[in-house]
Amino acid sequence: MRIAMIGAGYVGLVSGACLADFGHEVVCVDTDERKIEALRAGRVPIYEPGISELVLSNQSARRLSFTTSLAEAGRGARAIFIAVGTPSLAEVGSADMRYVHDAARAIAKVIDDFAVVVVKSTVPIGAGDEVERIIAETVPRDRFSVVSNPEFLREGAAIEDFKQPDRVVVGVGDDRAGAVMRDIYQPINAAGGQMVYTSRRSSEMIKYAANVFLAMKVTFINEIADLCERLDADVVDVSRGIGLDDRIGAKFLNPGPGFGGSCFPKDTLALSRLAIEAKAPIRLVETLVDVNDKRKVAMAAKVVKACGGSVAGKRIAVLGLTYKPKTDDMRDAPSLVIIPELQAGGAAVVAYDPEGAKMARDMLPGVEFVDNAYACLEGADAAVVITEWDEFRALDLERVKAALAKPVMVDMRNIYPIKRMKALGFRYVCVGRGFNGEG
Numbered sequence: 001m002r003i004a005m006i007g008a009g010y011v012g013l014v015s016g017a018c019l020a021d022f023g024h025e026v027v028c029v030d031t032d033e034r035k036i037e038a039l040r041a042g043r044v045p046i047y048e049p050g051i052s053e054l055v056l057s058n059q060s061a062r063r064l065s066f067t068t069s070l071a072e073a074g075r076g077a078r079a080i081f082i083a084v085g086t087p088s089l090a091e092v093g094s095a096d097m098r099y100v101h102d103a104a105r106a107i108a109k110v111i112d113d114f115a116v117v118v119v120k121s122t123v124p125i126g127a128g129d130e131v132e133r134i135i136a137e138t139v140p141r142d143r144f145s146v147v148s149n150p151e152f153l154r155e156g157a158a159i160e161d162f163k164q165p166d167r168v169v170v171g172v173g174d175d176r177a178g179a180v181m182r183d184i185y186q187p188i189n190a191a192g193g194q195m196v197y198t199s200r201r202s203s204e205m206i207k208y209a210a211n212v213f214l215a216m217k218v219t220f221i222n223e224i225a226d227l228c229e230r231l232d233a234d235v236v237d238v239s240r241g242i243g244l245d246d247r248i249g250a251k252f253l254n255p256g257p258g259f260g261g262s263c264f265p266k267d268t269l270a271l272s273r274l275a276i277e278a279k280a281p282i283r284l285v286e287t288l289v290d291v292n293d294k295r296k297v298a299m300a301a302k303v304v305k306a307c308g309g310s311v312a313g314k315r316i317a318v319l320g321l322t323y324k325p326k327t328d329d330m331r332d333a334p335s336l337v338i339i340p341e342l343q344a345g346g347a348a349v350v351a352y353d354p355e356g357a358k359m360a361r362d363m364l365p366g367v368e369f370v371d372n373a374y375a376c377l378e379g380a381d382a383a384v385v386i387t388e389w390d391e392f393r394a395l396d397l398e399r400v401k402a403a404l405a406k407p408v409m410v411d412m413r414n415i416y417p418i419k420r421m422k423a424l425g426f427r428y429v430c431v432g433r434g435f436n437g438e439g
């Protein structure tokens, strides 16, 4: 099937490449000429394990191509996906629908025979109705159908998540469009993947509810971790102890410096706004947004405390800047709050991130960037792990101690064994591990 994918960002590019790999003929469209030029030349602008290989192999098999012209991409396309950004509107926090609406207007100009317009961007409930209304200004209603098909992939595991998802959600109102969606996802269906067919609005709601639930799980365990520190319990055991209950589940119970990224912060805010506008406020979500914001600041205070009450004039070595490992994405990363707080307290910050430095450089003025972990630690008064990259787990801890001017380690992701850190003589401060971890 010929498919047009509008938006060659994270979701658009991964979805486009994976759908091409399923055997469809996919044309990705983006208004950013430089991005399209780079992709045509085989250069993939995002860091994601496996994506370059997937793009290149499908390009050479002529199933995947890139253009800036929707007219070209849309020609003969049975499905036109919208995978553009829906960032938070400044001040209010609701989703900015500008790019989705622009895409709808552009699509209206290119539909020839019959096309299914698939909204993959995360959009507020009811957004599909608006897309339909915009297109129907120009195109007769029997020539198109608007479907919701949210994406649940995680950065860093995007290809696997797309190809072997826990489920594919399709919000569709008519059989003709339903049949097209079935064809698109036939390879997943054939492999035993779960398909959830529902109404368009329910599908839009599923996306927000899923992300916000996961953000809530993370926030919950973060607060339990704080309590564990006060009451001398170990959150790692608590997570395991509750996670083994099938009703709770073991995932997303790792405490840390607060959630970040391009989705959780934006989607929690957007759902909370949407609920207020619908006169059914969700106080749980409002609270979690607030708790998560404050947590990032509290993490900086944890470092200050570990340094004896002040970081003025001290050199702090930060390991990991991205909001999570296996990505170069810095959007809403906790490091963007923690580091300026430390700088405001008078610290000189030196940082190392395996992939994020390029993006972080402009976002973190005054930070000295180095290109490996040991260089970062050299002569520092404290080490701080903000992101749990695998290479930090494998550091030679004796060498770490020798490199540091003072053996202080603040581990915001609980990646080191407490006993070993103590035996090596570190002042080891982690998250939610009671008095053992010094809290």
Ligand code: UGA
Pocket: 122, 151, 152, 153, 154, 155, 156, 211, 214, 218, 251, 252, 253, 254, 255, 256, 257, 258, 259, 260, 261, 262, 263, 264, 323, 324
């Ligand atoms: C998230 C969802 O997990 C995806 O299903 C969804 O498709 C995506 O948003 C989206 O809407 O596009 P992602 O932002 O890539 O994916 O990252 P996650 O792996 O979910 O992590 C989000 C944040 O929570 C990170 O800052 C991470 O460090 C934090 N986290 C996660 C924890 O602190 N503890 C955990 O146990 C899990």
